[in-house]
Amino acid sequence: MGGLLTEVRMSDIGDIADPLSLENQVCFALAVASRSVIGLYRPVLEPMGLTHPQYLVMLALWQRAPLSVKDLSRLLQLEPATLSPLLKRLEAAGLIERRRSRADERSLAVTLTGEGRALREQAEKIPAAIVERLGMDVAELQGLHQALTRVIAAAGGARPG
């Protein structure tokens, strides 16, 4: 009695096994990791006049413009109600244009302006800059990306239920 076992405090044992312990929550780790990594983008994106969600929209448009709000919603896994004001801000910044599709007046055709297209050049430096700031192995990042992709699939996209 009074051996090494007594050195292990009950509170520590509880933390390790407790399913309600903060450190054991994958959802918490996901939220913190997401905010932390997005935080790395902030100083890089701010000079470009972009927030991170706006940057993602620009990525989608640089790849496949023109896109409708519905298209962007599906690609970015965001609600149209989230995109609507965001796109207005991008339009106010002069990076995109929003007009109704002639084929279907319900649909909005989001296109890039010359300024919006030109911004791509600056953006091309971003991924390498972020990876350097992170200081992580590219292979490890790829592994993480795959794990995240599986979680997204398991959770059913961004769709609840």
Next chain:
Amino acid sequence: MGGLLTEVRMSDIGDIADPLSLENQVCFALAVASRSVIGLYRPVLEPMGLTHPQYLVMLALWQRAPLSVKDLSRLLQLEPATLSPLLKRLEAAGLIERRRSRADERSLAVTLTGEGRALREQAEKIPAAIVERLGMDVAELQGLHQALTRVIAAAGGARPG
């Protein structure tokens, strides 16, 4: 000529190599995974009257109440300015109490009410319910958790720069 190679479209090759491709962004996968998983919590937490960030605060308090705003900020990696209104909502819901610390009048002592403590029983069912909804291997989730922890460390917590 006209063999299998011609079946590979240039647009696909571009997507694979393009550092600005949406699908290649770890930050995008992180954001979508975070929102997707948190979305799974919504139907479970709503009957308890909690949002996901509020749930995380309750986890911290169930573990180590009383805590100051500063403590919660450090534990949850959230700005005090984010927590301040959130804590007021939890107080309005009758789950916590906020009073100034007698030892240091600057500090706020956040404690649980009886109702707040009682809510833990319902919460104990949540982790298993979420894992079941996700339908993922526990070992894989642990691996993901470790990978996320490394990213958080690499990004320097939630701190920008």
Next chain:
DNA sequence: CACTAACAGTTAGTGGACTAATGATTAATG
């Protein structure tokens, strides 16, 4: 002791993200 620094928390302002409800257009159906 007075004066300045540092610290803890709050407020104000911007922007994201969701749900629910609305308006407008197109598609489907009796």
Next chain:
DNA sequence: CATTAATCATTAGTCCACTAACTGTTAGTG
């Protein structure tokens, strides 16, 4: 063909999350 249903986008309302500026308290320094 007229009515109904489905679709696309927007608005309103709530809550998170951040930065910057502010209040009040404590600690440090001349």
